[in-house]
Amino acid sequence: MKLFNVPGGVHPKDHKELSADRAIQAVPMPVELSLPMHQHIGIAAKPMVQVGELVTKGQLIGMCTRGAASNNGITAPVHAPTSGRITNIAMQRSPHPSGLPEMMVTLEPDGADAWGELPAALDPASSSVSELVERIHRSGIVGMGGAMFPTAAKLDARNNVDLLSLIINGAECEPYLTADDRLMRERARNIVDGISILQRILNVPNVIIAIEDRRVQAADAMSDATGAHKGMSVVLVPTLYPMGSEKHLIKVLTGEEVPSGALPSALGLVVNNVGTAYAIHEAVRYGQPLVSRIVTVSGGAIKHPGNYHVLLGTKVSHLVETCGGFSQPPEQMLIGGPMMGLSFSDLEVPITKGTNGILALTKSEVKPGTHRPCIRCGACIPACPSSLEPQDLFVLVRNEKIEPALDAGLADCILCGACSYVCPSHIPLVQFFNYGKGQALEMRNEVMRAARLKRLSDERLVRSEEKARQKKAKQDARKKAIADRKKAHEQKYEGEVKA
Amino acid sequence: MNRAKIISAPFMHSIDSVPRTMLLVMLALAPATAFSLYQFGWPAIILFFIIIGSSLLFEALSLLLARKPVTPFLLDGSAVLTGWLVAMALPPWAPWWIGVLGGFIAIVFGKHIYGGLGQNIFNPAMVARIALLISFPLEMTFFMQPQPLFAEQSPNFSQALDIIFMGGIDIDALTSASILTQIKILHFDGQSIGGANGLVSDLPTAMLGVLPGGMGEASALLLVLGGVFLLAVRIISWHTPFAMFASMALIASIAHFFNPAYHPGMLTHLFSGGFVLGAFFIATDYVTQPVSNTGRLIFGAGVGALTFFIRAYSIFPEGVGFAILLMNAMTPFIDHYIKPRIFGRSKSGEPLTGQLPQGGGK
Ligand code: SF4
Ligand code: SF4
Numbered sequence: 001m002k003l004f005n006v007p008g009g010v011h012p013k014d015h016k017e018l019s020a021d022r023a024i025q026a027v028p029m030p031v032e033l034s035l036p037m038h039q040h041i042g043i044a045a046k047p048m049v050q051v052g053e054l055v056t057k058g059q060l061i062g063m064c065t066r067g068a069a070s071n072n073g074i075t076a077p078v079h080a081p082t083s084g085r086i087t088n089i090a091m092q093r094s095p096h097p098s099g100l101p102e103m104m105v106t107l108e109p110d111g112a113d114a115w116g117e118l119p120a121a122l123d124p125a126s127s128s129v130s131e132l133v134e135r136i137h138r139s140g141i142v143g144m145g146g147a148m149f150p151t152a153a154k155l156d157a158r159n160n161v162d163l164l165s166l167i168i169n170g171a172e173c174e175p176y177l178t179a180d181d182r183l184m185r186e187r188a189r190n191i192v193d194g195i196s197i198l199q200r201i202l203n204v205p206n207v208i209i210a211i212e213d214r215r216v217q218a219a220d221a222m223s224d225a226t227g228a229h230k231g232m233s234v235v236l237v238p239t240l241y242p243m244g245s246e247k248h249l250i251k252v253l254t255g256e257e258v259p260s261g262a263l264p265s266a267l268g269l270v271v272n273n274v275g276t277a278y279a280i281h282e283a284v285r286y287g288q289p290l291v292s293r294i295v296t297v298s299g300g301a302i303k304h305p306g307n308y309h310v311l312l313g314t315k316v317s318h319l320v321e322t323c324g325g326f327s328q329p330p331e332q333m334l335i336g337g338p339m340m341g342l343s344f345s346d347l348e349v350p351i352t353k354g355t356n357g358i359l360a361l362t363k364s365e366v367k368p369g370t371h372r373p374c375i376r377c378g379a380c381i382p383a384c385p386s387s388l389e390p391q392d393l394f395v396l397v398r399n400e401k402i403e404p405a406l407d408a409g410l411a412d413c414i415l416c417g418a419c420s421y422v423c424p425s426h427i428p429l430v431q432f433f434n435y436g437k438g439q440a441l442e443m444r445n446e447v448m449r450a451a452r453l454k455r456l457s458d459e460r461l462v463r464s465e466e467k468a469r470q471k472k473a474k475q476d477a478r479k480k481a482i483a484d485r486k487k488a489h490e491q492k493y494e495g496e497v498k499a
Numbered sequence: 500m501n502r503a504k505i506i507s508a509p510f511m512h513s514i515d516s517v518p519r520t521m522l523l524v525m526l527a528l529a530p531a532t533a534f535s536l537y538q539f540g541w542p543a544i545i546l547f548f549i550i551i552g553s554s555l556l557f558e559a560l561s562l563l564l565a566r567k568p569v570t571p572f573l574l575d576g577s578a579v580l581t582g583w584l585v586a587m588a589l590p591p592w593a594p595w596w597i598g599v600l601g602g603f604i605a606i607v608f609g610k611h612i613y614g615g616l617g618q619n620i621f622n623p624a625m626v627a628r629i630a631l632l633i634s635f636p637l638e639m640t641f642f643m644q645p646q647p648l649f650a651e652q653s654p655n656f657s658q659a660l661d662i663i664f665m666g667g668i669d670i671d672a673l674t675s676a677s678i679l680t681q682i683k684i685l686h687f688d689g690q691s692i693g694g695a696n697g698l699v700s701d702l703p704t705a706m707l708g709v710l711p712g713g714m715g716e717a718s719a720l721l722l723v724l725g726g727v728f729l730l731a732v733r734i735i736s737w738h739t740p741f742a743m744f745a746s747m748a749l750i751a752s753i754a755h756f757f758n759p760a761y762h763p764g765m766l767t768h769l770f771s772g773g774f775v776l777g778a779f780f781i782a783t784d785y786v787t788q789p790v791s792n793t794g795r796l797i798f799g800a801g802v803g804a805l806t807f808f809i810r811a812y813s814i815f816p817e818g819v820g821f822a823i824l825l826m827n828a829m830t831p832f833i834d835h836y837i838k839p840r841i842f843g844r845s846k847s848g849e850p851l852t853g854q855l856p857q858g859g860g861k
Binding site: 007010012013175247248251257258259260261262332334338339340341342343361365366367368369370372373374375376377378379381382385386387388389391407409412415417420421422423424425426428430431434 | 506507508509510511512513514515516517519520571572575615616617618736785786789790791792838839840841842843844848850851852
C-alpha cells in the first residue's frame with residue numbers, strides 16, 4: 001500500500017528491547033483493589049454497591065446510563081475486577097497527578113476470583129448492531145490506547161456519516177511500551193475477531209491494521225490471523241513518534257488531513273486501538289466486561305521488566321513487587337510512556353482502563369537538563385507533527401496572549417512533546433501548551449457564560465418588550481373599541497337624524 | 500535556570516543541549532583556527548586568547564549586572580564562541596585593545612543590551628567587527644603575509660607581546676593587501692582588474708590560506724570542512740549556506756560574464772574574504788537567522804547578493820559583515836511572513852473542509 005508523508009516527528013530511543021520479549025504474565029492476586037469511578041473521558045460512574053457488600057467478578061459496581069441527557073452518551077460503567085468484599089466507598093485523592101479527590105471504591109479480593117452471572121454471549125453475525133453497541137457500552141469499554149474515550153460513543157459516528165474505513169491502531173509509538181505488541185503477538189486471533197465485530201457495527205468495507213515496521217512479529221501474527229477476513233489488511237507504517245496519533249496515522253495511510261477541530265469521521269474514518277478490539281471480543285463472545293488489561297512495566301530501575309495481565313484497580317506497588325522490585329531508586333515514575341505519560345510518586349495509585357504502562361526511569365534515562373532561554377535554533381519546528389512553530393507559541397502563552405496563541409494554532413497542538421524532546425534549551429514547551437489550552441478552555445467557558453447571560457437578558461428584554469407591546473395593543477384595542485362605539489353611536493344618531 | 504525535576508512530559512530528551520551545540524561549533528572551527536594561528540604565529544595566538552578572555556569577563560559582568568545566574572550561562576559556551584568568532588573577524592596582529600574592545604562590543608552591545616542569550620537581533624561578532632572597522636579603519640585593515648610559527652621572520656613570544664601590547668611593529672613594512680583589497684584599489688584607480696585576474700589564479704593558494712587576510716579568511720578549505728561537519732551532525736541546516744553560495748555564484752557569474760574587466764569571477768568571490776566563514780559560522784547563527792528553512796533560503800540568498808553588491812560598488816572591499824547585519828535586520832519580517840501551514844488547516848489558517856471521499860461506503 002502506498003504510504004504518505006507526515007510532517008514532523010522524532011526518533012527517540014525506544015527501549016522496547018527491555019520488555020518486548022517477555023510474554024504476558026499473570027499477576028498474583030493483590031490484597032486490595034482501588035477502583036476510581038472515573039476511568040474514562042466524560043461523566044463519572046456512580047457507585048452501585050454498599051460497603052460490606054460481597055461482589056462477584058464482573059459485577060457492575062459503578063453505573064451510568066448512556067443516553068441520559070446529562071452525559072451526552074460519553075460515559076462508561078465500572079465492574080468488579082474480581083470477587084470479594086467492598087470495604088470502602090469514599091472520595092479519595094485521585095491517581096492523577098492533579099491529586100483532586102474523586103470517588104473511589106475499594107475492593108478486598110476473596111481469592112476465589114469467581115465470575116458472577118454474565119450476560120449471554122452474542123453471535124456477532126446474528127445480533128443487531130444496536131445490541132452489539134449496547135454490549136460494548138455495558139461492558140465499560142473505553143479506548144485502551146490511553147485516550148479512554150468511551151468506545152460506544154465513538155461508534156456513534158456511524159449514525160452521522162457514511163463510513164469508509166476502520167483503522168486499527170497498532171502503532172505503539174511511545175518508547176518502552178510493548179503491551180499492544182505482545183497482545184498482537186500472542187492473541188492476534190481474538191483481536192481480529194474484535195475487529196470483525198467493529199467492522200460489522202460500522203458497516204465498513206475495509207479495515208486497515210497499522211503496525212510499526214519494526215514490530216515484525218506482531219505484524220506477522222496479525223497478518224496470519226486476518227487471513228480469512230474480507231477487506232482487512234495489515235499495513236506497516238514507519239517507526240516514528242508520534243505515529244500513534246490518530247490524525248497522523250490517518251495522514252500516513254490515506255494522505256488526508258483531518259480538518260482542524262474535526263474528528264476522523266469527517267473523512268469517513270474511525271480509529272480504534274488493538275487493545276480495544278480485544279476487549280470487544282471478550283465482551284461480545286463471552287459477556288465479560290472490561291476488568292483487566294495488559295500493562296508494560298519497564299524502565300531502567302525495574303528489576304524484571306515485562307508485560308502483565310493486570311486486574312484494574314491493582315496498585316502500582318503490587319505490580320512493582322511482582323517485577324522483583326526496583327534495581328535502583330527510580331528518578332521518575334510514570335504512568336504511560338515517557339513522551340506523554342504522567343509523573344507520579346505515590347506507589348499506591350491504581351491501574352485504570354487507560355494505563356498501558358508503568359515506567360520507573362533512572363536519571364540517565366530521563367536526562368534532566370538545564371532550562372535556558374530559547375536560542376531560536378528552530379529545531380522544534382521540523383519536529384512538530386502539527387506544523388506549528390512551538391518557539392513562537394510558547395512565548396505567546398508565557399505572556400498570557402491566549403487569543404493570539406489560538407490563532408497561531410494552540411488548539412492544533414496534540415501535546416505530543418516532540419518539540420520539548422529536541423529543544424536544546426530544555427524548555428518545557430508542552431507544559432506551556434497544556435497551560436495555554438487550560439486557559440483557552442476557561443476563556444471559552446467564560447465566553448459561553450457571558451453569552452448565556454446575554455441571551456437571558458435579551459430574552460428578558462424581548463419578554464418585557466412583548467409585554468409592553470401587548471399592553472399597548474390592548475390599550476389600542478380598547479381605544480379603538482371606544483372610538484368604534486362612539487362612531488357607531490354617531491352613525492346611529494346621524495341615521496336617526498337623517499331618518 | 501535550575502535543573503528542576505521535570506514535572507511535565509516528555510520525560511525523555513534528545514542529546515541536544517545548548518552547551519553541546521556550542522561545543523560542536525567550536526570543534527568545527529578548530530582546524531581552521533589552529534591553521535590560522537600557526538600561519539600568523541605568536542601575536543595571533545596571544546590576541547586570540549585576549550579576545551576570548553575578555554569576552555568571558557564581559558559576559559560575567561553583564562550577567563552580574565542583569566542579576567542572572569552566572570555559572571550556568573558562562574559555562575554554556577556561547578560567550579567563548581562569540582569571542583572566538585570575533586577573533587576570526589579581526590586582523591591577526593591587531594593591538595590588544597582592539598581585541599578587548601571587540602569582546603566588549605560583541606558581548607555587551609551585541610548581546611546583553613538586548614536581554615542576553617537568544618534575544619539579540621544582530622550577530623554579536625559582526626556587530627563588533629563592523630563597529631571596529633568604522634571606528635579604526637587603519638588597525639582593522641592591517642593584513643599581512645602569513646608568518647608561520649617558527650619560520651625565520653616569525654616573531655618569538657616576547658616579540659609577539661611587544662607587537663600586541665606595545666604596538667612594536669612597523670605596519671608599512673609588513674602590510675599587504677588581500678585579494679579583495681587589491682581589486683578595490685584597482686576599482687578606485689579606474690583600472691581594469693584584468694591584470695588582477697592574476698589574482699584569480701592565486702585562488703588555490705587562497706583556499707589553502709597562505710595569502711594575506713584576516714584570521715577567518717585564512718583557510719577556506721578547512722572552514723568548508725568544518726561547515727560540512729556541522730551539516731553532518733545537524734547543528735546547522737544546509738539552507739543558509741547553500742542559498743548564500745548559490746546567490747553569490749549566480750550574480751557574480753553574470754556580472755563577470757558581462758564585465759570581466761570590473762568583476763572578478765565567482766570563485767574569487769566565494770573563496771576569498773570572509774565569505775566561507777560567514778556562510779557556515781556567522782550567517783547560520785541560530786539567534787539571528789530565520790527559524791524556518793524557507794526563511795533561511797531567503798535570508799542566505801539576501802546575504803549572498805548584498806555581499807556581492809557591497810564588494811562591487813561600495814567603498815569597502817569586503818561586504819560579508821554588512822550583508823549579514825542587514826539581513827539580520829530582515830529576520831523578524833521573514834519570520835513573520837514565512838509560516839508553515841498548520842496540519843489540518845489551509846494556508847490561510849482556516850480548517851480544511853472535511854470532504855468525504857466520494858464513492859466507496861455503502
Ligand atoms: S507538543 Fe504540540 S507544539 Fe510540540 S511538537 Fe507536539 S504538537 Fe507540536
Ligand atoms: S527548540 Fe527550543 S531553543 Fe530551539 S527554537 Fe525551539 S524553543 Fe527555541
